[in-house]
Amino acid sequence: MSPPLPAHPLANYLIQFLGSALLMSAFAMLALRRMTSLVRIFALQGILLTLSTLAVAILSSETHLLFSALFTFAFKVLLLPAILFRLLNRLRIQGEVEALVNVPSTMVLGLAIVVFSFTLAGPISELASTVSKGLIGVGLASLLLSFLMMISRRKALTQVIGFLGMENALFFSAINATYGMPMVVELGVAFDVLVGTFVFGIFFFQIRETFESLDLKHMDTTSME
Amino acid sequence: MAVEGAQLVLALVAAPILTGWIGVCRAVLSNRSPAGLLQPWRDLVRLFRKETIIPEGTSFLFRAVPFLVFAALLSCVLFVPFLVTDPPLAPVADAVVLVGLFSLARMLMAFGAMDAGTPFGDLGGRREMMVGFLAEPATLMILFTASLWSRSTSLPAILHSLLGAAAPFHPSLLFALLAFILILLAENGRLPIDNPSTHLELTMIHEAMLLEYSGPLLAMMEWGSQIKLLLYLLIGTDFFLPAGLPSSLSPGALGAGLLFLSAKLLMAGAGLALIETLFAKLRIFRVPEFTALAYLLATMGFLIHFVLEV
Amino acid sequence: MEESPSASPLPSMTPFSDPLDTSLFVLLGWGIAGVLGFFLLQRSRILLGPLSLLLAAGGIILASSGIRGLVRGSDLRQVLPGGLPGLPFHVRQDPLSSFFLLILGGAATGILLFSAGYLKSLPPSRLPAYFLRTALFLASMEGVFLADDAYVFMVFWEIMALVSYALVVTESDREEVRNAGFLYLLMAHFGSLLIMVAFFVLASHEPSGLSPGLSAFTFESMRTSAPPTGAALLVFICALLGFGAKAGLIPLHVWLPEAHPVAPSPASALLSGIMLKTAIYGILRVFFGLLGLGHLDYTWGVPVLLAGGLMALFGILHALVQSDPKKLLAYSSIENIGILFLGIGLAILYMRSGHSLAGEIALAASLYHAINHAFFKSLLFMGAGTMIHATGSHDLNGMGGLLRRMPVSGGFVLVGVLCIAGLPPGNGFVSEWLLLQAALQAGSLSGTLLRSAVLLGGALLVLASALAAMGFVKFYGIGYLGLPRSEGARNAHDVSAAEKIGMAWMVAGCLLLALSPVRMLGWIEQALRPLTGAPLSGSPSLTGWLWLLPLPPRGATFSPVILLGILAILLPLALLIPRLFGKTSRRQSPVWGCGYGTRTFRMQDSAGSFAQPIRHFFANFFLMKRHLPEPGEKRPTFELTVEDPHWAYLYRPILRLFQSLAGLAEKVRSGRISVYLVYSFGTLIFLLTVFRWM
Numbered sequence A: 001m002s003p004p005l006p007a008h009p010l011a012n013y014l015i016q017f018l019g020s021a022l023l024m025s026a027f028a029m030l031a032l033r034r035m036t037s038l039v040r041i042f043a044l045q046g047i048l049l050t051l052s053t054l055a056v057a058i059l060s061s062e063t064h065l066l067f068s069a070l071f072t073f074a075f076k077v078l079l080l081p082a083i084l085f086r087l088l089n090r091l092r093i094q095g096e097v098e099a100l101v102n103v104p105s106t107m108v109l110g111l112a113i114v115v116f117s118f119t120l121a122g123p124i125s126e127l128a129s130t131v132s133k134g135l136i137g138v139g140l141a142s143l144l145l146s147f148l149m150m151i152s153r154r155k156a157l158t159q160v161i162g163f164l165g166m167e168n169a170l171f172f173s174a175i176n177a178t179y180g181m182p183m184v185v186e187l188g189v190a191f192d193v194l195v196g197t198f199v200f201g202i203f204f205f206q207i208r209e210t211f212e213s214l215d216l217k218h219m220d221t222t223s224m225e
Numbered sequence B: 001m002a003v004e005g006a007q008l009v010l011a012l013v014a015a016p017i018l019t020g021w022i023g024v025c026r027a028v029l030s031n032r033s034p035a036g037l038l039q040p041w042r043d044l045v046r047l048f049r050k051e052t053i054i055p056e057g058t059s060f061l062f063r064a065v066p067f068l069v070f071a072a073l074l075s076c077v078l079f080v081p082f083l084v085t086d087p088p089l090a091p092v093a094d095a096v097v098l099v100g101l102f103s104l105a106r107m108l109m110a111f112g113a114m115d116a117g118t119p120f121g122d123l124g125g126r127r128e129m130m131v132g133f134l135a136e137p138a139t140l141m142i143l144f145t146a147s148l149w150s151r152s153t154s155l156p157a158i159l160h161s162l163l164g165a166a167a168p169f170h171p172s173l174l175f176a177l178l179a180f181i182l183i184l185l186a187e188n189g190r191l192p193i194d195n196p197s198t199h200l201e202l203t204m205i206h207e208a209m210l211l212e213y214s215g216p217l218l219a220m221m222e223w224g225s226q227i228k229l230l231l232y233l234l235i236g237t238d239f240f241l242p243a244g245l246p247s248s249l250s251p252g253a254l255g256a257g258l259l260f261l262s263a264k265l266l267m268a269g270a271g272l273a274l275i276e277t278l279f280a281k282l283r284i285f286r287v288p289e290f291t292a293l294a295y296l297l298a299t300m301g302f303l304i305h306f307v308l309e310v
Numbered sequence C: 001m002e003e004s005p006s007a008s009p010l011p012s013m014t015p016f017s018d019p020l021d022t023s024l025f026v027l028l029g030w031g032i033a034g035v036l037g038f039f040l041l042q043r044s045r046i047l048l049g050p051l052s053l054l055l056a057a058g059g060i061i062l063a064s065s066g067i068r069g070l071v072r073g074s075d076l077r078q079v080l081p082g083g084l085p086g087l088p089f090h091v092r093q094d095p096l097s098s099f100f101l102l103i104l105g106g107a108a109t110g111i112l113l114f115s116a117g118y119l120k121s122l123p124p125s126r127l128p129a130y131f132l133r134t135a136l137f138l139a140s141m142e143g144v145f146l147a148d149d150a151y152v153f154m155v156f157w158e159i160m161a162l163v164s165y166a167l168v169v170t171e172s173d174r175e176e177v178r179n180a181g182f183l184y185l186l187m188a189h190f191g192s193l194l195i196m197v198a199f200f201v202l203a204s205h206e207p208s209g210l211s212p213g214l215s216a217f218t219f220e221s222m223r224t225s226a227p228p229t230g231a232a233l234l235v236f237i238c239a240l241l242g243f244g245a246k247a248g249l250i251p252l253h254v255w256l257p258e259a260h261p262v263a264p265s266p267a268s269a270l271l272s273g274i275m276l277k278t279a280i281y282g283i284l285r286v287f288f289g290l291l292g293l294g295h296l297d298y299t300w301g302v303p304v305l306l307a308g309g310l311m312a313l314f315g316i317l318h319a320l321v322q323s324d325p326k327k328l329l330a331y332s333s334i335e336n337i338g339i340l341f342l343g344i345g346l347a348i349l350y351m352r353s354g355h356s357l358a359g360e361i362a363l364a365a366s367l368y369h370a371i372n373h374a375f376f377k378s379l380l381f382m383g384a385g386t387m388i389h390a391t392g393s394h395d396l397n398g399m400g401g402l403l404r405r406m407p408v409s410g411g412f413v414l415v416g417v418l419c420i421a422g423l424p425p426g427n428g429f430v431s432e433w434l435l436l437q438a439a440l441q442a443g444s445l446s447g448t449l450l451r452s453a454v455l456l457g458g459a460l461l462v463l464a465s466a467l468a469a470m471g472f473v474k475f476y477g478i479g480y481l482g483l484p485r486s487e488g489a490r491n492a493h494d495v496s497a498a499e500k501i502g503m504a505w506m507v508a509g510c511l512l513l514a515l516s517p518v519r520m521l522g523w524i525e526q527a528l529r530p531l532t533g534a535p536l537s538g539s540p541s542l543t544g545w546l547w548l549l550p551l552p553p554r555g556a557t558f559s560p561v562i563l564l565g566i567l568a569i570l571l572p573l574a575l576l577i578p579r580l581f582g583k584t585s586r587r588q589s590p591v592w593g594c595g596y597g598t599r600t601f602r603m604q605d606s607a608g609s610f611a612q613p614i615r616h617f618f619a620n621f622f623l624m625k626r627h628l629p630e631p632g633e634k635r636p637t638f639e640l641t642v643e644d645p646h647w648a649y650l651y652r653p654i655l656r657l658f659q660s661l662a663g664l665a666e667k668v669r670s671g672r673i674s675v676y677l678v679y680s681f682g683t684l685i686f687l688l689t690v691f692r693w694m
Helices: A010-031 A035-060 A063-091 A103-127 A135-152 A158-180 A181-211 A215-225 B004-029 B038-047 B060-079 B095-115 B117-147 B155-163 B171-187 B206-210 B217-240 B251-278 B284-309 C019-043 C045-072 C095-121 C127-146 C152-170 C175-204 C213-217 C219-223 C229-247 C256-262 C265-295 C300-320 C323-350 C356-391 C409-422 C427-444 C446-481 C497-516 C516-534 C560-580 C611-617 C645-667 C673-693
Strands: B050-055 C076-084 C086-094 C586-589 C623-627 C639-644
Touching: A010 A103, A010 A158, A010 B284, A035 A063, A035 A158, A035 C356, A063 A158, A063 A181, A063 B284, A103 A135, A103 B284, A103 C446, A135 A158, A135 B284, A158 A181, A158 B155, A158 B284, A158 C516, A158 C586, A181 C645, A215 B095, A215 C673, B004 B060, B004 B217, B038 B217, B038 C560, B038 C623, B060 B217, B060 C300, B095 B155, B095 B171, B095 B206, B095 B217, B095 C427, B095 C446, B095 C673, B117 B155, B117 B171, B117 B206, B117 B284, B117 C427, B117 C611, B171 B217, B171 B284, B171 C152, B171 C219, B206 C152, B217 B251, B217 C427, B217 C560, B284 C095, B284 C446, B284 C586, B284 C611, C019 C086, C019 C095, C019 C229, C019 C516, C045 C095, C045 C127, C045 C516, C086 C152, C086 C219, C095 C127, C095 C265, C095 C356, C095 C497, C095 C516, C095 C611, C127 C152, C127 C265, C152 C175, C152 C219, C152 C229, C152 C256, C152 C265, C175 C219, C175 C409, C175 C516, C219 C256, C219 C265, C229 C300, C229 C409, C256 C265, C256 C323, C265 C611, C300 C323, C300 C446, C300 C611, C300 C645, C323 C356, C323 C446, C356 C427, C356 C446, C356 C497, C356 C516, C409 C427, C409 C446, C427 C446, C427 C497, C497 C516, C497 C560, C560 C645, C623 C645, C639 C645
Parallel strands: B050 C586
Antiparallel strands: C076 C086, C623 C639
16 A cells, blocks of 8 residues: 555645546536547546646655656647547548437436445545545546446447546546556556557448448447348 | 615626627627727617617516516625625525526516517527526526535625635536536526527527517616626626635725726636637527536536535 | 323313314314305305305414414314214314414415305306315315324315315316316325325334223324334335325326316315325324334435425426416426425434434425415416416417406416515525525535435425426416417406405415515424424524524525515616616507518417427426328328326326236126135135134
8 A cells, every 4th residue: 555645735636626627527528519529528638637647746756657647648638639630530520429318318327427436435435545535436437427428429439538538537546546557557558548549440440431330320230130 | 885885886887898898808809890898888878768669469567577677686786795705785695595586587587578479589488498497406506516615505604615715726616617607608698508699590599588678678678687697707706716805894905806806807708708709509409408517517516525525 | 292281271261262172163163154055055156255255264263273373382182072982083283283274274265265256157056065065175174184093184084085076076077077086086095095004003003001992093192102113114105105195296196187177276276275285294293293203214314305306396397398277287286295295305314314403494494385385376276267267268378468458366376476486585485495405404414325315306406496487487478478369368357356355365475474484484493393302493583583594603594575675675776777868758569570460379389389398308207299290281280299107107007907907807707696605615715724724
């Protein structure tokens, strides 16, 4: 276990603030309909992660977290959004997200998930060190909200963004609960995500060539045939 | 008495100027030459000098509504702290009563619109109530979130607890702020929801309700709406930017407070104009989604408070 | 609850110094007047006015008895000889009863004054029976409030159910009326059964030897019963569902929107405004009086709270899509009863988790809303009656423009509409404000789930009240404003003096309730003290009559009187403003017709189109069938039916189940007597075997 952080109210507030902003961005993803806004929100999540990693790095004076922050910034704010935007352009995915469940219902469901996660995380939070108290619930809620977005949206690209959002939430929880995973693991995960995105991208082209659409329901019918 | 009088006069004078300021900002942002800060005032004076035309077949309610709405909205000015932290009449009405008074004004306006018996009036009344049925609960949830620190919905109590807080900004208020901005736009007929500069569009809401009003009656309605916008911004600054509000009645403190207040209002107005320039109007059926988002965000703020801040 | 028998004051000198005597006198008087009226009205209907006044006088006396009971905080009881041998009638007027007697007397007075004018239109053959039923209905409701043993309670409860059934089917020549009546009777019996179970369980857990034999069914002895948790839960559930069936608890509500609207309007007002409160009384009596706060668990509050919140939302959503004004009001009653349940749930939750002040405020708010609802809902049902009379239509789409033609009653209804929409400075706002203040204390509870439940309840309350505003904009905007939508509406005239007086009584009640909340809360506190065991700490006496301060010292404050004063000053100021800019002329002119020359009433929103956004957004709450016109159709039609989903998903399956069971039973039916005798013989042998060896 890591030693408890020195109490520093301002930094605490900052991290809590960033955590709520992350949760809010996960929630906003459920409500937004435009693809480009989704990617922008994803980039914003990257910025929030970078900042919170920096804050924890400075608080705990663990230098490897500084590198983490740098990597987060490079991957999640610059590289991945750039790839996603490029995909959007190349695939000519425009306009609106298609929802399987209507948006208000998804949002109400999202609220229920937040309540559920907070309740679930309640007893765990009691054990945690000062900084992460309460943030476990926030991380869990963000994760489940991203998952919900993956379930409730139809287009394949939204699923990728949902997947990336889940990874963001996990990363946030890891940073705050244990000051991050070992550097190797983090790097590995980061590259995994990157490669995953590439693979997804290639898949998209393949899928579109085969089905002339990126709608998941076409894949459903093939699997049944 | 002095404070109440000052609050009333200030609100009456400043509300059209604030609308003028937003107009100026919008014009500058979209490369037009602005009409000037005083344009709403000029419009009001012109309307007051015009003839009143009463549509045939309306009842007394049609004529009474503008004054009732105006009185209801003006009374709110007395309860919102903006000159000092504790206006003498603030205990009369807490935040919930304030929302109730806004709702009263909304309902009366819808009655006035429906009394004309025209398709546009009915359409406006129906849409206004449609915006309201989620915007009002969202407003209350925002107020509740802000009141969590003081455990009281009295505005001065909320203000004191926020001014005295150790933290610069509470995470729960982040949610409330976003929800508040959404509601501010929805409740005041601003752009993603309704276009304030339109006069005849099938998608209009506020203007559709006012379509049959003319002359002084229309002026009262317009002035009332301007006061409502001012009130929303004042409540917003109370909750999210309370710094600089004087708690004493000394002239120096009051003057400094007034300066702070003007700066905050100018900033908020410019921000509003920016939002309105950036966003396009939503389809009318997206409006409940928009307000539902605000409602749920405010509710999440409430939950976040218990998880992160207690 | 330990009140000594000596709690009753000095022996009464006159029959009216003792509230209980007064109440019993009214009970008897109503019964006699009803029978008298039945015979007199068969001869001449001129006597309708005086007879109605007589009943109304009873209402005033009863209300004053209730007030006296509350002011003194008296707890009086009597044992009346009567009933079966060894089973005398126990009656008691404690402050809780007094409060509900006040509701009954206060609201009934206005309704009776109104019916003196309204009933003139009833067919002469129906009038005597209707009058008798009304009087008996009032008397039986009073009996329910006064009962102090399960026997008297159930007797009056059943009389109330039967008489109200008779009131519902007053216009029994219409098929829908008979169907609604049958449904109502069915539900009423289902409810009574559960209530009896609750009483039996309570009685069976009394300390043994206390009161042997049948007298164990007095409420006095039930109060001492100490049921284990399981039994207490059973009582709780039975009482909730049993009384809930009467109150319109979802999903037992389906009879309410059918039965309330088909009765004549004054009867609808009695049913919705007052009878629903007997169920609330019953729940309070059983939960807090008989079972006792100590036997409740705080988690039981959560389902009550959430059921109340959902009821409020469901009720108002369905109210919004109705186009029959009385059906709209009936669904809105479900909403209001939902709000009462919400308050009761909050109270259980808070009180049993150690926050008694917040709990008491929630309960007080609930009672406050009960009396508010009695007044504005009765007023609105009267208004709906006048609308239907004036236009001859049961559909909002056949009304419109009535405010111009019926300015006085239209003005009264406007007050009712603003009050029921929960807007300041109306009375509905005061109770909802108090309830919200209680819900806002969620922070003092522990556990995210519990807080979220309270928060969700508060959020549902707020949502329902905002939707109520929209619903009543529809009610008033379509019914009273705009252009008349039918010939009947064009020729409408204002109502008779008696009807105006009745409505004015209700308006006065609403205003009094709105402007003197502190006095009212003082009385409610009296009514609740014996149940909760402690006074409201923010006792009104501490804050004066002007200020409402439920949670001292830093809690929110509200002063309806000053608010109204401010509005009364600002309104003339607003009227003066246009004068500052000089005098301008005023003329009438046709409205702008979008370039078309003609303007017809068909251009306005219909009742259905006004609710369209709601149907669209809350589609899951409705079962809609839409018929859209085909392209090229000669006579295109558009049809939309909206149904309560409970019919399709709950009641019809149950019905089908019963029918298939009946089909199975049909198989053993051969029609030969000897076979039936074999069945009986077989059953007898089987039972004897069971008793011997099991």
